[in-house]
Amino acid sequence: GDSVTQMEGPVTLSEEAFLTINCTYTATGYPSLFWYVQYPGEGLQLLLKATKADDKGSNKGFEATYRKETTSFHLEKGSVQVSDSAVYFCALSENNAGNMLTFGGGTRLMVKP
Amino acid sequence: EADIYQTPRYLVIGTGKKITLECSQTMGHDKMYWYQQDPGMELHLIHYSYGVNSTEKGDLSSESTVSRIRTEHFPLTLESARPSHTSQYLCASSRYISTDTQYFGPGTRLTVL
Numbered sequence: 001g002d003s004v005t006q007m008e009g010p011v012t013l014s015e016e017a018f019l020t021i022n023c024t025y026t027a028t029g030y031p032s033l034f035w036y037v038q039y040p041g042e043g044l045q046l047l048l049k050a051t052k053a054d055d056k057g058s059n060k061g062f063e064a065t066y067r068k069e070t071t072s073f074h075l076e077k078g079s080v081q082v083s084d085s086a087v088y089f090c091a092l093s094e095n096n097a098g099n100m101l102t103f104g105g106g107t108r109l110m111v112k113p
Numbered sequence: 114e115a116d117i118y119q120t121p122r123y124l125v126i127g128t129g130k131k132i133t134l135e136c137s138q139t140m141g142h143d144k145m146y147w148y149q150q151d152p153g154m155e156l157h158l159i160h161y162s163y164g165v166n167s168t169e170k171g172d173l174s175s176e177s178t179v180s181r182i183r184t185e186h187f188p189l190t191l192e193s194a195r196p197s198h199t200s201q202y203l204c205a206s207s208r209y210i211s212t213d214t215q216y217f218g219p220g221t222r223l224t225v226l
Contacts (some may be wrong), residue, residue: 030214035215036217041219041220042219042220043205043218043219043220044205044215044217045185045217046215052214093210098209099209099213100161103155105155106156108154
């Protein structure tokens with residue numbers, strides 16, 4: 001079956017540091033890939049997505065590129081802020097699965113001033 | 114901004130009580146979902162619905178039940194709450210398009226004493 005693997009956290013960075021959160025996936029077809037963010041006490045929000053190979057999703061300074069050859073969708077940001085502290089979830093949706101999401105385990109990011 | 118609402122946001126209740134967690138969306142989405150999020154952050158799909166009068170069980174077995182009498186409303190009920198039901202419950206909705214995102218509510222944090 002489908003699966004998503006994320007690097008375990010917590011990831012602790014200083015403000016303005018470079019961020020990478022690794023995400024790899026296993027899927028039988030050609031999935032769409034998503035990054036969701038969950039701020040403390042809130043539900044999940046879509047951060048960015050990519051629907052086909054080599055697509056780059058971007059939002060709020062975050063980027064991720066759909067790499068079919070390495071089955072990866074790593075999240076990056078050039079300069080993190082304290083306000084980026086949250087839990088980040090990588091997810092996939094198979095194109096024939098009617099929008100059912102398979103989530104990774106989540107990675108907690110803590111940014112210190 | 115997503116228009117999906119959950120009430121209550123926090124609930125502390127004694128063992129054996131019947132509870133209903135409310136979820137409503139104003140986006141006209143056909144699909145709705147309930148997730149259980151454990152303290153380790155991992156998300157587990159417990160119920161979903163394709164539309165009115167449709168309900169399906171998710172990947173994680175749950176003692177809760179759901180109903181979908183109206184498109185916008187997808188309540189979750191526990192007939193007899195137990196401490197093992199203590200968790201965060203997240204509701205989500207989406208269109209029936211595989212590349213589309215799921216929109217999440219803010220969650221209900223349930224504590225059963």
